[in-house]
Amino acid sequence: MLRQLEQLELLARRHSRSGGRGGRRSKARGQSVEFADYRNYVAGDDLRHVDWNLFGRLDRFFVKLHEEDRELPVDVFLDASESMVFGAPAKFDLAVRLAAAMGYIALCGFDRVSVRVFPEGLGDVAEAGVRSALVGVRGRKSALDFLGNLARVRVGGGADFNESLRRVALRVKRAGSAVVLSDMLDPRGYEAGLEALVARGFQTHVVQILAPEELEPATFGDLRLMDSETGAEQEVTFGRYRLRAYRQVVEDYTQKLREFCRARGIRFFRTTSDTPPETLLLRELRRGGVLG
Amino acid sequence: MRFLAPAAVWFAATIPVIVVFYLLKRRRVVLRVPSTVLWQRYLAETQASAPFQKLRRNALLLLQILLLLFAVFALVRPYVEGQQVPSSLRIMILDVSASMQSTDVVPSRFEAARGEVLRWVDGLKPGQRMVVLQSGSRTETRQSATSDKLALRRAIESCAVTDGPSRMGDALKMAESLVRDVPDAEIHLFSDGSVGGLDEFENRNLPLVYHRFGERANNVAITSLEVRANPENPLQRAVFASIANLSASPVSTLVELSFEGEPLDARPVQLPAHESGSVVFVVSQSRDGVFTLRHDAPDDLAVDNRASVFSELPAPVKVLLVTRGNRFLEKAIRAAGEVRLTVVPAVPEGSATWDFVVLDDVMPARWPEGNVLAIRSAATNWFQSTTVLRSPPIVDWKGTHPLLRFVNLDNVVVSEAIGVKAPAWGTVIADSPQGPLIIAGENGRQRVVWIGFDVLSSTWPLRVSFPMFIANAVSWLNPATVRAAQLNIRAGDPFRLELPQDAGAVAVRPPGSGWQSVTVGSSAREAVFGATDRQGVYGLKWRTNETAFVVRALDPIESDTAPRAEIKVGRYGAAAATTLRRGNLGLWRWGAAVALGLLMLEGWVYHRRTA
Numbered sequence: 001m002l003r004q005l006e007q008l009e010l011l012a013r014r015h016s017r018s019g020g021r022g023g024r025r026s027k028a029r030g031q032s033v034e035f036a037d038y039r040n041y042v043a044g045d046d047l048r049h050v051d052w053n054l055f056g057r058l059d060r061f062f063v064k065l066h067e068e069d070r071e072l073p074v075d076v077f078l079d080a081s082e083s084m085v086f087g088a089p090a091k092f093d094l095a096v097r098l099a100a101a102m103g104y105i106a107l108c109g110f111d112r113v114s115v116r117v118f119p120e121g122l123g124d125v126a127e128a129g130v131r132s133a134l135v136g137v138r139g140r141k142s143a144l145d146f147l148g149n150l151a152r153v154r155v156g157g158g159a160d161f162n163e164s165l166r167r168v169a170l171r172v173k174r175a176g177s178a179v180v181l182s183d184m185l186d187p188r189g190y191e192a193g194l195e196a197l198v199a200r201g202f203q204t205h206v207v208q209i210l211a212p213e214e215l216e217p218a219t220f221g222d223l224r225l226m227d228s229e230t231g232a233e234q235e236v237t238f239g240r241y242r243l244r245a246y247r248q249v250v251e252d253y254t255q256k257l258r259e260f261c262r263a264r265g266i267r268f269f270r271t272t273s274d275t276p277p278e279t280l281l282l283r284e285l286r287r288g289g290v291l292g
Numbered sequence: 293m294r295f296l297a298p299a300a301v302w303f304a305a306t307i308p309v310i311v312v313f314y315l316l317k318r319r320r321v322v323l324r325v326p327s328t329v330l331w332q333r334y335l336a337e338t339q340a341s342a343p344f345q346k347l348r349r350n351a352l353l354l355l356q357i358l359l360l361l362f363a364v365f366a367l368v369r370p371y372v373e374g375q376q377v378p379s380s381l382r383i384m385i386l387d388v389s390a391s392m393q394s395t396d397v398v399p400s401r402f403e404a405a406r407g408e409v410l411r412w413v414d415g416l417k418p419g420q421r422m423v424v425l426q427s428g429s430r431t432e433t434r435q436s437a438t439s440d441k442l443a444l445r446r447a448i449e450s451c452a453v454t455d456g457p458s459r460m461g462d463a464l465k466m467a468e469s470l471v472r473d474v475p476d477a478e479i480h481l482f483s484d485g486s487v488g489g490l491d492e493f494e495n496r497n498l499p500l501v502y503h504r505f506g507e508r509a510n511n512v513a514i515t516s517l518e519v520r521a522n523p524e525n526p527l528q529r530a531v532f533a534s535i536a537n538l539s540a541s542p543v544s545t546l547v548e549l550s551f552e553g554e555p556l557d558a559r560p561v562q563l564p565a566h567e568s569g570s571v572v573f574v575v576s577q578s579r580d581g582v583f584t585l586r587h588d589a590p591d592d593l594a595v596d597n598r599a600s601v602f603s604e605l606p607a608p609v610k611v612l613l614v615t616r617g618n619r620f621l622e623k624a625i626r627a628a629g630e631v632r633l634t635v636v637p638a639v640p641e642g643s644a645t646w647d648f649v650v651l652d653d654v655m656p657a658r659w660p661e662g663n664v665l666a667i668r669s670a671a672t673n674w675f676q677s678t679t680v681l682r683s684p685p686i687v688d689w690k691g692t693h694p695l696l697r698f699v700n701l702d703n704v705v706v707s708e709a710i711g712v713k714a715p716a717w718g719t720v721i722a723d724s725p726q727g728p729l730i731i732a733g734e735n736g737r738q739r740v741v742w743i744g745f746d747v748l749s750s751t752w753p754l755r756v757s758f759p760m761f762i763a764n765a766v767s768w769l770n771p772a773t774v775r776a777a778q779l780n781i782r783a784g785d786p787f788r789l790e791l792p793q794d795a796g797a798v799a800v801r802p803p804g805s806g807w808q809s810v811t812v813g814s815s816a817r818e819a820v821f822g823a824t825d826r827q828g829v830y831g832l833k834w835r836t837n838e839t840a841f842v843v844r845a846l847d848p849i850e851s852d853t854a855p856r857a858e859i860k861v862g863r864y865g866a867a868a869a870t871t872l873r874r875g876n877l878g879l880w881r882w883g884a885a886v887a888l889g890l891l892m893l894e895g896w897v898y899h900r901r902t903a
Contacts, residue, residue, distance in 0.1 A: 083326035185327035224320040227328045234328055
């Protein structure tokens with residue numbers, strides 16, 4: 001599996017704007033072997049970069065410019081709210097595996113990886129340590145620690161999706177690739193958060209993970225629904241005959257999300273928690289142009 | 293509309309209870325969900341927080357309240373008042389004779405009549421009583437006077453239509469005796485008017501209400517069927533049948549005769565409206581059996597579309613003539629068909645070997661056991677006292693009696709006769725002012741014809757009526773004729789069978805059912821079977837003998853299915869068909885039926901919501 005992942009890389013549609021050196025082309029001029037342009041010599045330029053062949057023909061000094069390879073900052077937004085523990089297997093399990101796989105791919109490609117776990121502020125020092133260790137990870141050597149830390153992330157609390165994404169978007173120095181792993185079922189919506197990422201310049205991918213039970217509920221009758229995140233109770237009478245209508249509700253919700261993403265250049269995927277991660281990574285995300 | 297049990301309206305007080313139940317929370321299954329985002333649409337339906345908002349658009353509650361309202365409606369026993377005068381006792385006479393099987397009223401006249409009687413029962417008020425009589429060939433009291441609707445209903449539902457004739461006179465007599473001391477009693481007759489036996493009935497003040505059933509007369513009937521010896525060829529049998537078209541249009545039909553199920557002959561018959569015709573089949577018969585005649589014209593009454601007759605093989609009549617010499621009599625007996633005549637001067641021992649005995653002015657030492665034609669001779673216990681009548685003129689005779697068929701006694705002069713008083717068992721068929729001259733009757737199981745004068749001392753042997761009378765007497769006294777009458781009975785009449793002493797168990801099989809044993813008392817020499825309401829061929833079994841007898845529905849009155857506008861009662865009275873409405877139309881059933889329908893609908897709605 002790891003070997004297969006090593007052969008993959010995160011595809012970037014834009015030149016990297018990152019400051020650190022890495023394996024990605026950028027608009028910055030620097031030390032790579034790729035020729036980029038000429039410019040007039042000015043006093044103080046390194047004579048090693050003067051193109052002497054051109055001087056021989058034109059009798060003027062020109063300096064050769066080369067492209068510089070930069071790193072791609074990859075931010076994985078991992079939803080660790082209470083709602084993610086639902087499903088068999090749990091939605092969070094798939095989210096963590098996807099985060100680990102994408103992180104590993106990025107590390108192998110000399111990119112800087114940050115896994116942004118939200119909701120923040122669980123108040124636990126150890127948890128806070130684990131989460132901070134997942135930010136700004138670089139280099140293949142860090143992969144083992146990275147994966148270990150990721151496995152220690154705990155789930156809990158109610159997320160404020162929009163607020164979490166907006167805060168990260170404001171905080172990051174440079175925007176790169178953003179992968180959002182969530183069920184996208186925040187009652188306050190998802191629009192503001194995703195728009196904040198896009199506005200900040202993130203190349204954004206959204207993977208919506210739903211549990212099979214959410215697509216096909218199996219409990220019927222007079223129900224008292226308890227929201228796992230807010231604890232609010234609501235009474236509902238849900239009969240088998242309403243199953244089709246419910247499916248339509250889910251489809252409409254996803255369709256709305258998909259259209260929102262398409263309008264903003266966000267790549268959107270929907271999956272269920274019982275989908276094997278390798279299928280998702282090696283087939284769906286490659287076909288979708290996220291991995292290459 | 294009025295109510296029998298208005299107090300039941302208090303049951304409506306349960307409606308608020310149902311509403312309270314709805315206001316109370318229903319027990320719900322707690323289900324933790326990741327998020328209620330996907331359920332918003334369903335939450336909106338039940339989210340209302342104010343208690344009374346819950347009741348809005350709640351189909352189940354609405355249905356339950358409606359159900360309860362209809363149940364209360366049924367419980368208060370609503371009824372629509374009829375127009376009839378209140379009566380404390382009603383005698384309901386239900387006609388179950390064959391004509392009530394007509395299908396011009398769907399499903400049949402009888403079912404329509406029964407439904408109407410049941411509706412009258414529904415309208416019975418407290419304190420009013422009813423009697424249910426079933427009138428067919430017998431009158432049966434199905435229910436004596438009661439106010440119990442359940443018992444009345446059960447009694448009416450147990451009535452069954454028969455193939456027999458109607459003897460309404462008996463039913464009316466019984467009804468008359470029941471209403472005699474009740475001033476406001478009524479007799480309700482549910483019939484089509486095809487009833488007989490009312491000529492003798494005399495009561496013009498009978499409170500009779502006649503409810504007529506039937507719409508039209510559309511019937512083609514076999515009204516008689518007889519098997520006789522063919523007069524032209526004694527080896528063959530002649531089957532005489534009468535077919536009547538009692539409908540208003542001409543009919544052409546095919547009449548088919550079969551013997552023991554094997555078709556023998558078929559004839560097309562054309563009959564104008566309201567006309568009847570006869571058909572004669574000449575067939576040979578090799579064994580005892582049943583001739584069945586049927587026609588295929590479609591009509592309203594099926595029961596008279598076929599008829600059967602049981603026919604025994606003809607055998608010569610064995611006659612013992614005990615006389616001191618009477619050539620006229622001897623010749624007349626010999627001329628009366630196939631007769632084996634033995635002439636002796638005195639009664640020998642063992643007279644049972646003869647079919648009947650003729651005693652001509654002879655007083656035997658021991659009276660013969662079989663049928664007897666006694667001329668100027670009588671058993672000692674027949675008459676109280678005897679006188680001598682000098683030259684009695686014959687002033688009256690019964691031409692309808694089978695013995696006097698085609699017999700005219702106008703020019704017969706008698707010089708001397710024995711003067712007697714007619715015994716209870718006998719019918720006087722020829723009478724003089726001084727006393728009876730010829731008596732016929734059945735004394736026990738013995739058929740007796742008694743002539744009170746010596747024929748040789750009268751002019752009778754010289755008249756043509758004498759051999760005809762003797763021929764009729766030979767036929768009437770022949771035990772085979774008696775047996776034929778026993779084996780071909782009318783529907784509703786009891787079947788009687790004379791049995792040998794050690795006959796053992798007797799069983800009868802009515803058409804379309806199994807063998808039923810007939811109990812015979814150890815001393816009785818006769819088996820009686822009364823359940824002969826259905827026409828057809830009945831199987832009969834005793835010891836190793838197995839034979840059959842035929843129950844026939846042949847009755848011209850029943851076959852004439854024209855509904856009568858009035859029923860003639862006696863010579864002067866008549867009861868016209870009434871348009872009187874039945875009393876008190878009960879409505880609770882409708883309420884209960886709607887409540888039941890609502891209950892089912894409510895169950896379905898609940899299932900849809902929660903399934």
